[in-house]
Amino acid sequence: MSVMADQSCVVRLESVSKEYRTGRTTVRALDAVTAGFRRGSFTAVMGPSGSGKSTFLHCAAGLDRPTSGRVTLGDTELSGRSESELTELRRDRIGFVFQAYNLLPSLTVEENVTLPVRLADHRTDPVSVREVLAAVGLAEHGRRRPSELSGGQQQRVAIARALITRPELVVADEPTGALDTRSSRQVLELLRHVVDELGQTVLMVTHDPVAASYADSVVFLADGRLAGDLSRPTPDQVAARLTHLGE
Numbered sequence: 487m488s489v490m491a492d493q494s495c496v497v498r499l500e501s502v503s504k505e506y507r508t509g510r511t512t513v514r515a516l517d518a519v520t521a522g523f524r525r526g527s528f529t530a531v532m533g534p535s536g537s538g539k540s541t542f543l544h545c546a547a548g549l550d551r552p553t554s555g556r557v558t559l560g561d562t563e564l565s566g567r568s569e570s571e572l573t574e575l576r577r578d579r580i581g582f583v584f585q586a587y588n589l590l591p592s593l594t595v596e597e598n599v600t601l602p603v604r605l606a607d608h609r610t611d612p613v614s615v616r617e618v619l620a621a622v623g624l625a626e627h628g629r630r631r632p633s634e635l636s637g638g639q640q641q642r643v644a645i646a647r648a649l650i651t652r653p654e655l656v657v658a659d660e661p662t663g664a665l666d667t668r669s670s671r672q673v674l675e676l677l678r679h680v681v682d683e684l685g686q687t688v689l690m691v692t693h694d695p696v697a698a699s700y701a702d703s704v705v706f707l708a709d710g711r712l713a714g715d716l717s718r719p720t721p722d723q724v725a726a727r728l729t730h731l732g733e
């Protein structure tokens with residue numbers, strides 16, 4: 487993490503605020519947040535419930551538009567882009583992993599993984615598909631349907647789908663939230679591998695201090711503001727900070 491959000495960052499948020507209006511009340515979910523994430527870094531975003539973690543991730547990934555401030559992916563500024571431009575940018579340049587794996591049940595593993603490529607009207611390269619399935623440890627499972635896999639395996643399919651376009655940024659929102667301890671560990675080791683061996687940049691929201699300890703650094707949010715960061719975090723250090731923030 488670099489609070490300076492300099493040019494070497496894959497994604498930069500500069501003084502990003504996000505307000506949600508419901509009726510007469512306005513909630514300031516993010517309040518002038520500035521942060522940047524370097525290529526090849528793995529960062530966890532943590533904070534108490536309602537502190538703005540998902541909003542932060544959604545703004546960084548072009549899923550949500552800030553009320554004010556700037557978000558830049560590579561050298562592309564996201565503000566001012568049309569919905570269709572943002573859709574295309576997300577599809578081509580960002581990989582998404584969610585708590586619910588969001589796989590299509592009627593498609594095989596291989597078809598799920600290649601979906602983003604086919605949606606972009608590109609031809610799928612069988613070698614890349616084999617490589618990415620091998621990278622997530624599912625080389626033998628390409629012909630299966632999601633229902634024939636465990637939860638951890640399904641999440642690994644979702645990670646393969648996120649990687650197939652070789653995105654500049656991978657965002658993961660509670661990727662281990664629905665998994666048991668063993669599957670969680672496999673998914674986190676895979677995300678670590680994706681950063682260390684494939685040079686990907688990963689931004690992950692989590693509530694779990696153990697999950698956060700797999701990251702290079704943790705960024706804490708409280709009431710929509712940055713509330714510090716931690717390099718080479720241990721689960722105990724992360725838990726102590728969260729307690730301090732009122733989680």
Ligand SMILES: Nc1ncnc2c1ncn2[C@@H]1O[C@H](COP(=O)(O)OP(=O)(O)OP(=O)(O)O)[C@@H](O)[C@H]1O
Nearest residue numbers: 506508513515533534535536537538539540541542
């Ligand atoms: N679409 C929305 N409409 C209105 N308010 C919203 C909306 N999305 C988020 N909020 C509010 O913005 C604040 C931040 O929400 P956000 O979901 O980003 O927090 P979070 O840290 O991810 O929470 P959690 O850990 O509970 O998932 C909260 O007060 C939430 O109620």
